Amino acid sequence: MSPIAFAPAKINLFLHVGAPGDDGYHPLCSLMAFADVGDRVVLHEADVLSVRVHGPFSGMLAGEGDNLVLRAARALLARARGPQPLVGLSLEKLLPVAAGLGGGSSDAGAALRLLRTALGVQVDDVELEAIAASLGADGAACLWGRPVLAQGRGEQLSPAPVLPPIEAVLVNPRVEVSTPAVYRAFDGLGDFGDVTPPPMPDAFESVEEMAAWLGFMRNDLQAPAIALAPAIGDVLALLADERETLLARVSGSGATCFAICASDIEADALAERVAGLRPDWWTVRCRLGGPWPDA
Template sequence: MASRLAPAKVNLFLHVGAPDATGYHPLCSLMTFADFGDRVGVAGGDALDLVVDGPFAAGLSASDDNLVLRAARALIAEARRPVEPVALRLEKRLPVASGLGGGSSDAGATLRLMREALQLPIDDGRLEAVAASLGADGAACLWGRPVLAEGYGEILSPAPDLPVLDAVLVNPGVPVSTPQVYRTLDATAAFGSVARPAMPEALETPQEAAAWLSTLRNDLEAPAVAVAPEVGAVLETLRGEPEALLARVSGSGGTCFALCASDIEAEGLAERIEAIAPRWWVKRCRLGGPWD
């Protein structure tokens, strides 16, 4: 079975504007990707089928609304020709509803893997359009490389040159509903500007990256903490640790990340957090990409 990494997405910053007449929120976000995530596999089969396993499989089903199956069906439709059936496997290694773009990244890995495995004559532009049709993060998560996303997430441009960032991801084990976070944001009307911030062409060190990012924000952080106070406990803990150059909520919450100066600092921080809160999910990783 051929397989591909579906890397965790981390929003280094996420600015969210007021909803428009359609109810959608414009945004501006710098996304990067971890060298860890779910894994998608594909092999020949008798019918299009999906098996979900892994440590967080219990939080998902293999039903038609799973983004892996939705991506597979969308790609088959885009191929516009008979396509042999495949058996798909999703190893769910990321917490569900965790702000790490797991479903969108799973879909992106499925699209890349199936195009290659079935040798489908679909160019990158068409593949990106299919990915974008699957959700706001779909296009950004297709290639798993750092990217600036604007509009509703569909307008992509290259990220500044970033060093590989050693980081620690921490999730308290509480799923966080993205719609609920947005409803909380709407109730407070604490919207930010989504104008593209001044960005350097390159950031040479983790310290430079953290200093620049500290001038920016995640506009969903406060609503996520209001929805799930456990996320606030994680954030407070990380911000109190000396290795954390910057600690912030990723996406609409569930998971927080801390940037560290090196792998040594990240390892020390991860080990201490595991000792402090053994029930939290803690993962040391590197941020950058693409990894696979």
């Protein structure tokens, strides 16, 4: 069997974004968890380092020859001693693109973990995390796929509170949302958030307690994302009206929304109903937490 690494979807349980600094970057504070659904990266023999993309959302990456997976592989293999190995990577794209799920960063993180282990590249965790962080704001968090509190540009990580099992539903109206465009719309609003980490317990005793606490938090990019893609508002309105939903929110800059439910039975029922009502949307039942094993 070919070595394989799992690239879980990233979910921003909350996302507070501040005013841009002199360098143009926005400071943020975000509690991130990871879903047990995602993409898969597979290592195989090849004449030249390359990435083959397949899967239901592969067409959304058409023409992206220099994607994050390839950039991650090049950055890691540049640190390998001896002749360059003849390997390639296959990316099974199961997550929608430009969806607020950190898919590219998570794919890159999976490639880094996979190549380091399979090829025995002598790079420690700190250096591997630095490579991941250099690829984008979500890179460091998505490398390990475990719940974290991210600050700064997303590269300053600290442990998250202990989370309960989180049964959830992800819904995307199958529209792509440009993160730079959302930030431009956010800047235009001028309503910048406080990025001081909120007081958090060491552990949440139940998903109901966690959802109630998250209700006092926010996603500062939610309003500008809806302004650019009104279909996101349709998703949120539907999820919020369903009896199983404890909390509905946009992840990242959209367009994916998540609903947290009290139990697996309720999450199953919600996913089935949404899929029936809107078969044109991407609806996936999942559990949030992490890290999840490679499979």
